[in-house]
Amino acid sequence: MSNVEPDPVTTRCANGPEAADPALHQVEILTPREVPLGGPRAMRVRRTLPQRARSFVGAWCFVDHYGPDDVALRGGMDLPPHPHTGLQTVTWLFSGEVEHRDSLGSHALVHPGELNLMTGGRGISHSEVSTARTTVLHGVQLWVALPDAHREAARDFQRYVPPPIRKDGAEIKVFLGSLLNAVSPVRTFTPLLGAELTLAAGSSLTLPVDAGFEHGLLVDKGDVELNGTVLSPAELGYLRPGIGSLTLRNTAPTGARVVLLGGPPFEEETVMWWNFIGRSHDDIVRAREDWASASDRFGEVEGYAGKRLPAPELPNATLSPRRNPPRS
Numbered sequence: 001m002s003n004v005e006p007d008p009v010t011t012r013c014a015n016g017p018e019a020a021d022p023a024l025h026q027v028e029i030l031t032p033r034e035v036p037l038g039g040p041r042a043m044r045v046r047r048t049l050p051q052r053a054r055s056f057v058g059a060w061c062f063v064d065h066y067g068p069d070d071v072a073l074r075g076g077m078d079l080p081p082h083p084h085t086g087l088q089t090v091t092w093l094f095s096g097e098v099e100h101r102d103s104l105g106s107h108a109l110v111h112p113g114e115l116n117l118m119t120g121g122r123g124i125s126h127s128e129v130s131t132a133r134t135t136v137l138h139g140v141q142l143w144v145a146l147p148d149a150h151r152e153a154a155r156d157f158q159r160y161v162p163p164p165i166r167k168d169g170a171e172i173k174v175f176l177g178s179l180l181n182a183v184s185p186v187r188t189f190t191p192l193l194g195a196e197l198t199l200a201a202g203s204s205l206t207l208p209v210d211a212g213f214e215h216g217l218l219v220d221k222g223d224v225e226l227n228g229t230v231l232s233p234a235e236l237g238y239l240r241p242g243i244g245s246l247t248l249r250n251t252a253p254t255g256a257r258v259v260l261l262g263g264p265p266f267e268e269e270t271v272m273w274w275n276f277i278g279r280s281h282d283d284i285v286r287a288r289e290d291w292a293s294a295s296d297r298f299g300e301v302e303g304y305a306g307k308r309l310p311a312p313e314l315p316n317a318t319l320s321p322r323r324n325p326p327r328s
């Protein structure tokens, strides 16, 4: 496991000629689509990544946002054991409790404000179930693509509770990377930023950020201006690299909450299908076969009451790689 320092080299200068380029400050608004999760009770999530217009924000490659769901009405989360390759999963809750079990032997209850990061490089499997204590389920599920040099990384599971820091009416929990004077100790394979921010009514906050990073701001609640562009709940606002500060303004008379993601552009081509990230169609076919044949590549999840999730059928066509559109 390599430890990428959360203090990456700045590759662009915010005060250089690019700072004057208005296109740099143009926020691209990514709207979500509703997707049912697998499993018998099929909870619905709002997915903003990946989508046709954008595959990545840094190495972040998957953004699912759900709730607040009254689980008495909507069933909660019940994801039977399923596999992952080539990626890390991040569970971050605003409300509720999720029981995580994986083939590393981890058994964790995930709570709001607590990062749970699972690495499934060569292969891991896990189950996720909201507990009986949960009345309202609300949070995000995020994936990080592993760079080629580490895509076969060993199984790993890390937890971290970031201490909240405060600035200008905001409370900030930095769960990955660094922001202001907060640094997450959690190991990642590329430089990343991940933080939850709650913004008091009418507050405005300017954050210095790494100009080598691109950023995505997911609005959970409230209407929040990102560098002058208003984002509505469930939208992901994207900003290209080259910007040295982000200004968030909560124009609403009530509190707002957002999740800020960032990282240097992920330039590798990947093939993403179901729960797998590989580099080729054949990588995906092999991973699917290994799951279908219960190969020890993915191990066993102990203690889940029920069957594991079968892989869907592969499409007839060859899966093609995805990457971000070229920068203009």
Ligand code: MN
Pocket (backbone or CB within 6 Å): 082, 084, 089, 126, 275
């Ligand atoms: Mn999963």
